[in-house]
Amino acid sequence: MTLVTEPEQAVPTAAGRPRVVRLSAVREYGIVVAFLAVFVFLSIRSEVFLTSGNLLNVLEQSAAVGIIACAGTLLLISGGFDLSVGATFALSGAVAAKMAEPLGAPLALLVGIAAGLAVGLLNGVLATVGRINPLVATLSSSIVVAGVALIVTEGFLISVDTPGFDRLGQGELFGISYATYLWGAFAVLCGAALNLTTYGRRVFAAGGNPEAARLSGIRVDLVRASTYALSGLAAGVAGVLVASRVSTGQADAGTGMEMQVIAAIVVGGTSIWGGQGAVWRTVLGVLLLALIDNGFNLLQVDPIYQQILQGAIILAAVALDAWSRQRR
């Protein structure tokens, strides 16, 4: 691999500046160490933790955030930001639930996903051609989308009893849920797109130095818009997945989800400033936060502390990123 995520390059030849090397190393491997530490800790402290039932449950529970975060990784690397995925997630679920009766389950789910893609495309256009700051653009669209979701559900919880609607969310193959497969597939596809294709190179370039990318003949706006679309699509997939699992559509289903997604990506070590990152990092980031969640459950610790711990971890990740950049 030739991209910046390789450990060998992230440590610049900075002889005589050992502090830089140390910080970069922490930033590089921090997520791996943290993940393993929590994993080992829970394995020792809890009897239940290391059972296939529990681990599969952790995977399934984290699927929705995981799917969105994998797409979000490409978005962040390309220099974008998306605060609307929570609202989009809810809208897609609500649309799928609403359409289940008239359209039948399969088509309803597809329409739900399409709604997510549409929001993503809109965000992409606003943030690139529209030259609106991504934070503001996606914050505004998230408010609008949440409003549309309320109109769709008319403020109620939509219960679906259309046969087959819950197959996607409830189904299993070889004892593993479809949701888990879907998450795995998303991670592999996003990772492959980023590392093996010309598209991935353009994504890195667009975030790393947009002007240099443009002067290399890359259509930066197009690349960025595509990552917004991907983010919306992923939110759509996650939305219908959860709606199918619980057989309901609800306008406020995704509240706070955008923060979980960004937290997972950042904790993994992908930079919020763009140009650097990897999908495998995000996978570990999502799993780390999921393990902490699981650990608090298993060890029956007051969940109040969980918030504090998660906030501290996110802060540490971002601080490491900022410091390791500043010293270069």
Place this chain on the structure above:
Amino acid sequence: MREPAGGADHVVARSVHKRFAGVAALRAVDVVVRRATIHALVGENGAGKSTLGRLIAGVHAADGGVLEVDGRPVRYSSPREALVDGITILAQELTLVEQRSVIENVFLGVEERTGAVLRRREMRARYRQLSEEAGFTVDADAEVATLRLADKQKVEILRALARRARLIVMDEPTAALTTEEAQQLLAIMRDLRSRGTTIIFVSHFLEDVLAVADDITVLRDGALVRSGPATGETVDSLVTAMLGRPTDTAFPRKQPAAADAPVRLSVQGLRRAGSFSDISFEVRSGEILGIAGLVGAGRTEVARGIFGADRLDAGRIVVDGVARRIRRPRDAVRAGIAMLPESRKDQGLLMDTTVLGNVTLAHLGEVSNRSIIDRRRERRRALDVLTEVGVDTAKARVAVTTLSGGNQQKTLFAKWLLKRPAVLIADEPTRGVDVGSKRVIYDLLLSLAADGMSVVVISSELEEVLGLAHRVLVMREGRIVSEHVGSSLNQEAVLHAAFASTEGAAAS
């Protein structure tokens, strides 16, 4: 605020040195700036005049030598420290808070206040007093963003006076002004001088310099040519002093392009409002065309326009006989045009990405099958071209930022040579590059031309343009003012054309 020590010498520089990224910007320069005089610093682009001005104002710190202010040796590490001694700089890029009023800007950081509460009435009074001191005024309540550039400069001067500046470094203050505004500014400068302010005037407008300066220091390649009273100097004597050393032997021998070689690039009537107009020229296969001119004459803008980096308002671009519509760099790359931008760090390279990743970025199609990158082919192609431009292939997997300036620039060349373009435009191809790498780059440019490419070289180093190009166009104020070939291809003619003194204009 320290009171000035007596003595006529305000600032004395003794043997000051300054290097940027290993390249000498100033070497052993001695200058004496007398109190309450206008002291001009002149020289070609890159001669070190701005650097010297910034050094005195604390923007840069000298690497060696002694700087004395009011008879005391000083070592400024920031403009703030220079300000304590009453020294400030009016930079080329103004540093005003655009959305706030004139008076707020003037007193920013030195407000009259009681605790945290501003004393507006006192500030008004002081503003009037300052205006009187300066001999001009600007509407105190106007929002700075709405002012013309000339008025913004006045605000900067008032701000300097509000900080009790006794020495103001002005870096190309007249460059962006109309003739009338420039005259006004020169009058203000004279007036400030008569009130005891010392002014260091960095400018390439020799007429302006001669109109106001008491003393003139001429720099060339970072070294002092002479420093003394302005009396007796003329535009010609200054230009002669600024001229480089005799044409350097460091340039390889150029092979003349065949007169009947096919034209590979032809541009006609290029125009971009506010940047350039009426730009037409042709470059033949095997030919190196140089574009010379002062910074801001529109050279870079023309290159960017041809490459699609900036939108053109009018004009026709023909590559290898085919008219091309170029709306973005991607179109230019497809048409076979490559451009090495002026700033490799900001516009050319992804500094944190590997050399390999940079080299293939502009031609990913060459190293992939159906969008899947063929790692082996990528590596092979990149190593081949890196070898050709003279970058150690062992460096292929390190981040570009760890390379020397010379190797970074060669990497940029490799990036655009991975797939041979028809036309290569190189904007400042050797900026911030060591002497050894310069020679490698010169050899490379000549051999590319010899292989049939059309090359356009833009450089602020006149010697470089003259040493490489078969033909040179001089630009001034967005237009091509002369063409030099054969016997008219010499420093004097080109420099005169660039500076617009009458003898040079006849050279076309």
